[in-house]
Amino acid sequence: MSNRGVSCGSLSIPPAVRNAPTKEQTLHQEFLLDHLDFITDVLTAEQIHRKRDLPACCPHATPETLARSRGTDETYPCRYTEIHNPSGDTCPGAICECGDSLSGSDDPLDAVAAVALVESNKPASYLYFAKKERQLVADLRERFGTWGNIADLKQQTLNDYLHEHPSTTQEDKIGAGILSALLEDVAALQYTEGVTLCNFSRLQYDRFQEELAALPGIGEDDAWWLLLTAFDKPIWPADPQIDSLLCSFGLLTPEEAETSTTRHKLLENEITDRLLPVLHRALAGHACTGGVGQCEEDCEIRQFLLSHRLQVQQREQTNLTAIDLFAGAGGFSCGLAHSGFDMQWAIDFNEYATATYRLNHPEIPHRNIVCSDIRETDAAEQIRSTVGEPDLVVGGPPCQSLSLAGYRSRLAADDDYSTLDDERTSLYEEYLDIIRELQPKALVMENVEGIMTEVGDTGVRVIDRVLEGFEDIAATSEYGYEIQFDLVDLSKLGLPQSRDRVILIGVREDILENDFQIESIFENLGEDQSCKRTLRQALAGLPKLLRGEGGRVVAGKQPGSPSDYIAENFIAGDTDLSFNHRAREHPMEKDQRLFEEALDPGDTGWDVKYKKDDEYSDLIEYDVGTEENPRFKDKYRMLEWNEPAPTVVAHLAKDANSFVLPDYYEHVVDDEDRANKERYRGITPREAARLQSFPDDWIFLGPFTSWFRQIGNAVPPMVGRQIGNLLTPMLADETSVQTDRELPEPATSDD
Structure with a gap:
């Protein structure tokens, strides 16, 4: 039987990946290994949404649960049914919504028999789409019952059934011989009783693979694939299509992919057992029906690809440069990038926020996105050695101690809590130190309203201490800064929420134009917003x-x-x-x-x-x-x-x-x-x-x-974009900034 429409090509490695810096490759692989569950969901959802032919090997298509076992008689659900699909069921009427005809199977021999019916020398990824063979086996089991019953059929009866099956075409050369030989050898195995492969899981993996490969119709590579998909063993079969995609991701190096091997033990060691079959299946679904080479263009997984990241980093950067301190998830950087700035370095203490920033800013090499306490990092030296002299420094020192919600939370836990004693209140000093060291052309700081109010009954406002810090910079450094700040109602900028934030903007005194006033930036914020957003x-x-x-x-x-x-x-x-x-x-x-x-x-x-x-x-x-x-x-x-x-x-x-x-x-x-x-x-x-x-x-x-x-x-991000648009003409003698983002196509909606 043939499976037309499914690609099963040779290994294809993007040129950018072949020339990837070792450090970027290593850091990207470490990053991906921390987020494989998310990647698996993206791969799965993308295939569902694009209505692609979904790969078989549903976890319910085998009774074996070694890798997916949660407890007695409980297995992990099919990932393709776990993804919420607003358009409805993917395969209505099927036992599982993924459409695998062997879902509900009670014997791994079902999957083995389907592989035996496939043309020889097909790669593992192809076997996920052997839909006709799996349907034939499912119908055969439904018609005759157990494999023992099927083995007892006369040769002609079995041959007639196979040739009369709706999935069989004139080009297909299926006879009863291959199945009969398979069932005869299975019955002779010393590890099972009768014509079944249930409980055939007590062997070492290499020995297990040898036994399977000795069965009629099962090749060496087929056997490894069956260990993963039919017997739920935590192994990773090599395959040219899947390996090509793994190289694009950066989970395999070109050298590892091109090494002659039947399985990738490195991935087996790095990926959790329960995720191995799920991810392998999802990758096969994308590689075989979505392709490998097109991923960089319009595919939802491209943000995770090393190949995409390297291509973005190789683009010529001629715009103003910026760095982001206390960067969080990257909202400020997102807006600045839209306004034309090249983001080149960022730091934040939170590992999840830094991971988010890393994924969404592929233009920045991994080594320039730092997850660390800024107080324990020589940030200025790192920036100077990797970026040089940035044009703009932005940041929002953590503000929880100054926000109303943060104050309530800490006070509830400690009656003696004082905002001034909270170490987060003074993190602005780290920001000032970096400004003093780097002397950027301009700076922007964002913070909560509490920075402008008196701290308790101390008579102290944090904003006053910040301004004193800038006065000290002017007195002790080569350049000082013209500083302005204001409490800005961000809803007037077009944000659909009530959000008041203090925005502080500084421009180095030596580059201020005679007729330029920083106040004009505040006056022009939100000038293109004509109505309230809801x-x-x-x-x-x-x-x-x-x-x-x-x-x-x-x-x-x-x-x-x-x-x-x-x-x-x-x-x-x-x-x-x-x-x-x-x-x-x-x-x-x-x-x-x-x-x-x-x-x-x-x-x-x-x-x-x-x-x-x-x-x-x-x-x-x-x-x-x-x-x-x-x-x-x-x-x-x-x-x-x-x-x-x-x-x-x-x-x-x-x-x-x-x-x-x-x-x-x-x-x-x-x-x-x-x-x-x-x-x-x-x-x-x-x-x-x-x-x-x-x-x-x-x-x-x-x-x-x-x-x-x-x-x-x-x-x-809206705030970063608007501020970036207003700063750019002054910093670069430009009068406008163009973005490369396109507006969505109009359609009809009930919204």
């Missing part, structure tokens, strides 16, 4: 999930034209997938009643306590103050679709009860058929990212709760 505009096009739906990746978006907010801020990105779009389950009955019955759009817990005729007041079990003196009103709050959202905060990592969405199909589009009470839920990380103006192809790595922290702590 929650509805921000979330347009995202799948409208029920509680508990979604995940790392959702296979698609809702069709439709982007809102003005999405289009003007390039948020749709270069992807049709929805990343980091996972809704909480909200299992507590109390919360569900509050969401579905007690809260109306715009309400808080205080409203439920004092304005609902006591019907639901017993559900508010925390202190909201009195009717005359409210306090902590917003522990529960329902958002309004046609208003901006409240400030997106890192506290969303703990719960999203203060960001409850009302059902879109009840409060915006009156659609009884689609209205669902389970759509009353807290916002997802992707929805929070939309409110922060992150593009949809900005992937947040790390655990679920860390996504919220990264997003809540970030500088909105």
Whole structure:
């Protein structure tokens, strides 16, 4: 039987990967190994969304569970069914939605027999798409029962059945001989009883492979592949298509891929047992139906590819240069890059935020993205040795100690807590030290409103200490800076949330033009924003999930034209997938009643306590103050679709009860058929990212709760882009900046 339409070509290694610097290759491989689960989900979702032929070898297609076992009689689910698909089931009516006809198999011999029927000398990746052979075996088992029954059939009966099967064509040369010989040899094996391969798992892997390869119709490479897919052994079969893709990723070096071998033991040692069969299958699905060479152009996995990263780094950089201190997930850098700056170095202490930054800034070599405490790093020397003299330094020293939410949290844990004693309060000094050392042309600092207010009863404002630091730089360094700061309402810049932040901008005195005033930057921020942006505009096009739906990746978006907010801020990105779009389950009955019955759009817990005729007041079990003196009103709050959202905060990592969405199909589009009470839920990380103006192809790595922290702590990319656009003409004598991002195509939407 043939399997047309599936590529099974030879090894193909991108030239950029062959010439990759050893350090970049090594660091990229280490990075990928930390995030293989996310990569697997992206590969899987991309195949579902593009409606590609999905690879077989569902985990339910074998009773063996060595690598995937969770407990007694419990196995890992099929990854293709775990991905949320807004368009519905991938293969409706099949035992498993992935469509593998052998799902539900009770004997590994089913998969072995299917391979025996495939033309010889096919690579492992091809076997994932031997759909006809697997269907024939499934039908054969359904028609005659056990393999023992099939072995007892007369040769002519079996031969007639095979030739009359709907999947058999005139070109196929299948006879009963190959199956009969296979079943005869299986029955003679000393490791099993009868015509079965169940419980045939007690051998060493090499010996196991030899026994399988000795069976009729099973080659050397087939046997290794069957060990992984039919017997669930944690091994990694070599394959030219998959190995080519692994080289593009950077998980294999060209030398490793070109070494004659039947399995890659390095990957077996690095990848967890449960993930080996899942990732191998997902890679085969992409390599064989999506191709290898096209990945750099329009594929959702390209951000993870070493080949893509190297190509981006090889582009000529002629723009202004910038570095990002306390970079977090890279929001400030994202905006600056859109405005034309070349980001060249970044540092942050949080490992998950740094991983996110690393993935989304492929133009920066791994060695120039540092995960470290800035106080323990000679940052200025590293920057000077790798970047030289940057034109712009930006950063937002951690602000939790100065934010209202952060102060409440620390005070609750320690009655003697003092903001001035919090080590995070003085991290601005590290920022000033780097400015003193590097003397960039310009600088930008972003922080919370608390930096401008008196700390307790001390008479001290942190902003005053920052300004004193700049005065010291002017007195002790070659150049001083003209400094201006202001408390900026970011909603006036077009952000669909209430978010007040202190923006401080400095320009080196020697390059200030005579007629240039820094105040003009603040005056011009948001000048192109003509109207208020709302929650509805921000979330347009995202799948409208029920509680508990979604995940790392959702296979698609809702069709439709982007809102003005999405289009003007390039948020749709270069992807049709929805990343980091996972809704909480909200299992507590109390919360569900509050969401579905007690809260109306715009309400808080205080409203439920004092304005609902006591019907639901017993559900508010925390202190909201009195009717005359409210306090902590917003522990529960329902958002309004046609208003901006409240400030997106890192506290969303703990719960999203203060960001409850009302059902879109009840409060915006009156659609009884689609209205669902389970759509009353807290916002997802992707929805929070939309409110922060992150593009949809900005992937947040790390655990679920860390996504919220990264997003809540970030500088909105919109802010970085607008500031970058206003600084560029002065720093580079240019009057305009062009971006290379294209607007999405218009369509029809219910948003």
